[in-house]
Each structure stands twice: as C-alpha cells, then as structure tokens.
Amino acid sequence: MEKGEGALHVAMFPWLAMGHLLPFLRLSKLLAQKGHKISFISTPRNIERLPKLPSNLSSSITFVSFPLPPFSGSTPGSECSMDVPYNKQQSLKSSFDLLRLPLTEFLQRSSPDWVIYDYASHWLPPIAAELGISKAFFSIFNAASLCFLGPPSLLIEGFRSKPEDFTVVPPWIPFQSNMAYRYHEITLVGKKKEQDTTGVADSARFGYSILECDAVFIHSSSEFEPEWLGLLRDLCRKPVFPTGFLQTGTEDEVEGDTTWVGIKKWLDEQRVNSVIYVALGTEASLSPVELAELAHGLEKSAVPFFWVLRNESKIPEGFEERVEGRGMVHVGWVPQVKILSHDSVGGFLTHCGWNSLVEGLGFGRVPIFFPVVNEQGLNTRLLEGKGLGVEIPRDEKEGSFDSDSVAYSVRLAMVDDAGESVRAKAKVMKGLFGNIDDNSRYVDELVGYMTRKK
Numbered sequence: 001m002e003k004g005e006g007a008l009h010v011a012m013f014p015w016l017a018m019g020h021l022l023p024f025l026r027l028s029k030l031l032a033q034k035g036h037k038i039s040f041i042s043t044p045r046n047i048e049r050l051p052k053l054p055s056n057l058s059s060s061i062t063f064v065s066f067p068l069p070p071f072s073g074s075t076p077g078s079e080c081s082m083d084v085p086y087n088k089q090q091s092l093k094s095s096f097d098l099l100r101l102p103l104t105e106f107l108q109r110s111s112p113d114w115v116i117y118d119y120a121s122h123w124l125p126p127i128a129a130e131l132g133i134s135k136a137f138f139s140i141f142n143a144a145s146l147c148f149l150g151p152p153s154l155l156i157e158g159f160r161s162k163p164e165d166f167t168v169v170p171p172w173i174p175f176q177s178n179m180a181y182r183y184h185e186i187t188l189v190g191k192k193k194e195q196d197t198t199g200v201a202d203s204a205r206f207g208y209s210i211l212e213c214d215a216v217f218i219h220s221s222s223e224f225e226p227e228w229l230g231l232l233r234d235l236c237r238k239p240v241f242p243t244g245f246l247q248t249g250t251e252d253e254v255e256g257d258t259t260w261v262g263i264k265k266w267l268d269e270q271r272v273n274s275v276i277y278v279a280l281g282t283e284a285s286l287s288p289v290e291l292a293e294l295a296h297g298l299e300k301s302a303v304p305f306f307w308v309l310r311n312e313s314k315i316p317e318g319f320e321e322r323v324e325g326r327g328m329v330h331v332g333w334v335p336q337v338k339i340l341s342h343d344s345v346g347g348f349l350t351h352c353g354w355n356s357l358v359e360g361l362g363f364g365r366v367p368i369f370f371p372v373v374n375e376q377g378l379n380t381r382l383l384e385g386k387g388l389g390v391e392i393p394r395d396e397k398e399g400s401f402d403s404d405s406v407a408y409s410v411r412l413a414m415v416d417d418a419g420e421s422v423r424a425k426a427k428v429m430k431g432l433f434g435n436i437d438d439n440s441r442y443v444d445e446l447v448g449y450m451t452r453k454k
Contacts, residue, residue, distance in 0.1 A: 008036045008113045008450055011133075013103065014140075015118040016046060016068070016096055017081035018282050019353050023140045023219055024118070025050055026246040030443045032060035039112060041103065043068040043079040066102045071095035082282035082310075086373060093120055093200075100127070107131055113454040116217065122205040125212035134453050137213040138243075142220045142354055143228035145378040146206075147172075148179050151235045155207030172235065175227060178381045184399030185377035214453060215239040217446065219246065219354065223432055225382070241449060244442035245358050245433050260335050263306070264342070266328050270304050273346035276368070276414055277339055277360075278307040280351040284372035290401070292316050297406020299323055303414050306345075308334050340365055346423075347413045349392075352376035357383065364430030366413045366423050368392065387425050389413070 010031060014024035021042065028038045038061040040047075047063045068079045071091045078084055084092050104127050107115065114134045117124045128135040139146050149155055150170060160166060166186040169177050210216060220242050222229055233240045267275065278298065280286070286294065295316050298305050305327045309315075320329055336356070339345060340363045348360035349368040357379055360367055367389035369380040383389050390413040394401040412419040432438075 006035075006451070008447070008454060009039070009110070010036055010450075011039045011041060011107065011110070011112040011115040013041045013115060013117045013121055013124065014138075015081075015120040016043065016079060016092060018049070019355050020118055020140050021046055021050060021080075023246055023355060024116070024138065027116070027138065027217075027243055027443075028061055029053075029057055030246065030439070031447065032057045034443065034447055036060070036447070038062065039064050039106075039110060041066065041106065043099075045077050045079040049080070064106060066099050066106075069095050069098045080282075086283060086285065093205075096120055097123065097200075100124075103127075107133060114450055117209070119202070119206045119209045122200065122208035125209070129212070134214050134450070135212075136215045136217050136450075137209045138217040138219075140219050140354065141375050142379065142382060143218055143225050143232045143240075143242075144179055144382040145354075145375045146216075146218065147228050147231050147235060148378055149203065149206055152207040152211035155203045156211070158201050158203050160203070173231065178385050179378060180381065181377045182394075182399075183397050184394065185371055210236050210238065213238060215241060215449065217241050217243050219243055219358070221245060221432065221438065221442065223438070224386075228382075239449065241446050242442055243446060244439035245362060247362055247434060247436055247439050259333065260338055263328075263330065263334060263339060267306070267339070267342045267344045270344035272343050274414075275304045275306055275342075275344045276301075276347040276349055276410055277345050277365070278305055278349040279334070279336060279356070280370065280372065281353050281356060282310065283374070284351045286372075288314055293401060293403045294406055295319050296403035298327060298410065300403055300407035301410040301414075302326075303410050304344075305349075305410075306330065306339065308336075347410070349410065352379045354379055358433055361388075361426065361429040361432075362434035364427045364434070366390070366419075366426040368409055368413050388422065388429065389426070390419065390422060 012024050012028050014020040028040050032038050040061055041064040044065045044067060047065050053061055071094055073088055073091060081089060081092060100123055108131060112133055114136060115128050116136045116138045118138065125135050148170060150172065163183060163186045166181040167183055169180050173179060216236055216238050218240060221244055222242055229240060229242060299322060307329045309329065309331050311331060337359055340348065340359055345365060347366040347368055349370060350356045350360065352369050352371040353376060357367055367383060369389055369391040371377040371380045380391055384391060390409045392401055392409045393405045413422060
C-alpha cells in the first residue's frame with residue numbers, strides 16, 4: 001500500500017461484534033482523514049455489514065477479508081456475535097483464533113507501521129513484535145471497566161473464580177467507587193464461561209492483550225473519567241491514550257434510507273424531547289416474560305416511544321393497537337445515530353453498551369439503564385456514579401423487574417419534576433461527548449505518539 005510522505009500504514013483487527021467493528025471503523029476514518037492509510041481486516045459478511053465509506057476516504061481505507069472457518073453449531077454467514085447465541089460466543093472465538101495464519105501472512109506481506117487489535121486476539125502481539133510492527137491494544141470499553149478487570153498479571157491468572165468475586169469493588173481501586181457487578185449481571189457472564197471451548201478465558205485474553213502491547217488506546221476522554229485513566233496507567237504500566245468519543249456524524253448510516261424516511265416522518269410528528277428511544281443492542285435477548293413487562297411498562301408510562309426489536313419477538317397481544325399513535329415498534333435495522341439526533345427524542349432506554357451510551361450522550365439524551373450482558377452493568381455504575389441517568393430497578397439476584405418499575409423509571413427520566421437534574425446533566429454531557437473539536441485533538445495526540453514510536 002503506497003503512503004504519502006510521513007503517512008502511517010495502520011492495520012486494524014477488531015473482534016467479531018458490531019460493538020467492536022464500528023468503533024474500530026470510526027477510529028480508522030479519523031486516522032484516514034489525517035492522511036494515513038488503513039487496512040481494515042475482518043471477515044466477508046462483517047465487512048459487508050459496515051457502513052459504506054464516504055468517497056473522500058475510499059482510497060485511504062482498504063478492507064481486507066479473511067473467510068471465517070466454520071465452528072460447532074454455526075450456520076453459513078455466522079461471522080458475528082449477533083449471529084450466534086450468547087452461550088456459543090466462545091465457539092466463535094475458537095474460529096476467530098484460526099485467522100492467526102492468514103493475518104500473519106498479510107502482516108508479513110504488507111509490513112504496516114502499526115497494528116491496532118482487540119482483546120480477543122491475545123496471540124497477535126508476539127507475531128507483531130517478531131515482524132517489527134508496533135502494536136496497540138484498542139479498548140472499546142471505558143477506563144473504569146478496564147480498571148475493574150484488574151492488572152494484566154491477575155487477569156492471566158484468572159483470579160476471580162465465582163460470581164460473588166465480581167460483585168465487590170476490587171481492592172486496587174483507591175478511591176470511593178460503586179464499580180462492581182450486581183449478582184444477576186455476572187451470572188450471565190458465568191454461563192458463557194462454562195461454555196469455554198477455546199482453552200483461553202476472556203480474562204486471560206484481556207491480560208495478554210494489555211501485557212504485550214506497546215500502548216493502550218481507550219474509547220474515552222480525560223475530561224470524563226480522569227481518575228480512572230490515571231488508575232489504568234498505574235495498573236497497566238503502559239502508555240494510555242484516550243481516543244475521544246469517535247464521533248463521525250450520521251453520514252455513515254446510509255443503509256436502508258427508505259427505512260429512515262418512515263421513521264423520520266413519525267418522529268417529525270412528535271413534540272421536541274418527548275420521545276424515548278428503546279433499543280437493547282445486537283446481543284441482548286429478553287425472555288417472553290421480560291419482553292411483556294417491558295412492553296406493559298412503556299404502555300403504562302404514557303410517554304411516546306420508538307422501540308426497536310431485532311426480530312419478530314412475541315410482544316403482548318393487542319399492544320401495538322393500544323399504543324398506536326403514541327408508540328411505534330420497528331423490527332430490524334435502524335439508523336440509530338439519526339434517530340438519537342432527532343429533536344423529538346429526549347431519552348434512551350438502553351442495554352448500556354458503551355457505544356450506545358456515547359452516541360446517546362453525544363446528543364444530550366437521558367439514558368435509562370437496562371444492562372443485560374458483558375460490561376454493561378459496569379457502564380451503568382460509572383454513569384450513575386457521575387449523576388447521570390436512571391436505572392430500572394431489578395431484583396439483585398434474579399434480575400427480574402416489573403412493568404411498574406419500567407413506567408416509573410421512564411417517567412422519572414422524561415417528565416417528572418424529580419428527574420429534572422438528570423435531564424439537565426444529560427444536556428451538559430452533550431458538550432463533552434458531542435464535541436468534535438476535542439475528538440480531533442485526541443486523535444492528533446494519538447497520531448503524534450504513533451509517528452514517534454513506529
């Protein structure tokens with residue numbers, strides 16, 4: 001790949017999940033805008049799913065496609081975490097690990113200056129080191145979540161062995177904090193661990209990825225979590241660079257423009273800041289009982305809502321008819337950033353994936369927390385600790401909730417006087433999470449370091 005004078009060639013290798021692919025692509029775009037060449041490496045179907053590149057960047061970002069070997073229980077096209085049940089995620093990782101050989105051959109041929117990789121490819125740093133390629137671990141998680149995981153050496157040991165170990169604030173956090181899982185949040189992670197077919201636990205993948213990198217890049221900002229970034233540097237003993245919040249605007253959501261036309265028409269008819277956008281990500285899966293309670297809660301709240309479902313889930317009979325005009329249910333893909341940017345949207349009932357929270361706060365939307373899997377409970381604690389958002393109350397052990405708690409939380413976030421402070425705080429966050437100039441400054445600092453280090 002030819003580069004301009006002083007330009008870097010950077011290989012990007014994200015984990016096979018949309019919540020990882022998209023921030024890696026956004027960072028790629030920001031690097032390309034500054035004159036650098038990017039090789040973005042993934043599997044065929046995942047590359048197809050990504051937003052089309054703007055014409056001014058198409059010559060700077062090259063997509064490199066490696067077929068994903070089939071794995072136990074997979075069907076054709078199962079190349080992403082959203083394509084497989086939660087308890088099959090480790091089988092997907094065992095297949096991902098088999099990309100090691102084609103990736104090594106590509107790195108040998110193309111000799112990039114840097115490879116930026118994800119936690120799942122814990123085997124990549126030694127390969128890059130042998131080839132003389134600088135290497136950065138890019139955490140799509142915030143600094144607080146990474147600090148909760150702990151120092152790399154302890155992660156490699158797998159020092160937490162039972163759910164209760166995750167429900168306490170770890171001893172290496174030196175300041176007052178609520179950073180811990182609830183019991184019901186960690187039992188789902190435990191179920192995934194029981195299905196481990198790779199011989200390498202997720203904690204060890206994180207440990208090796210951090211231990212053997214040259215630097216940690218992290219999807220956050222020093223204005224938002226300075227104390228956690230400072231602690232992360234102490235725990236990792238590596239240079240740590242925040243990337244900022246990676247805003248690239250709504251122009252990358254070109255898929256299904258006809259879908260947006262209908263959604264926009266409905267949103268245009270609603271009052272400013274009146275609608276709650278409800279979306280629980282690509283991996284969360286609710287039981288029929290949970291889905292019914294969520295539906296009845298939205299109905300009871302009397303607040304306008306736009307609810308996105310991944311597939312034709314069984315929502316309560318007659319629900320759509322009863323909420324007609326006030327509520328809209330959409331099944332399938334939606335342009336989330338465009339929806340969040342619409343003036344009629346005031347709140348966001350979310351699974352608390354970090355990308356989604358960043359997108360919502362970038363437009364000053366009030367988050368309503370409904371964490372389901374992975375680090376989502378930790379994201380909730382971080383934001384609540386900073387006075388942001390409203391969490392739907394749930395049973396500590398079972399995770400159960402009812403429609404009344406949903407309705408109460410929605411009304412508190414959107415309309416009740418008692419929620420005025422969280423609405424005001426969310427509006428303030430727009431200036432932090434949505435600041436494109438700050439974002440550009442962070443990427444400049446990143447590039448400065450990469451240029452000196454290559």
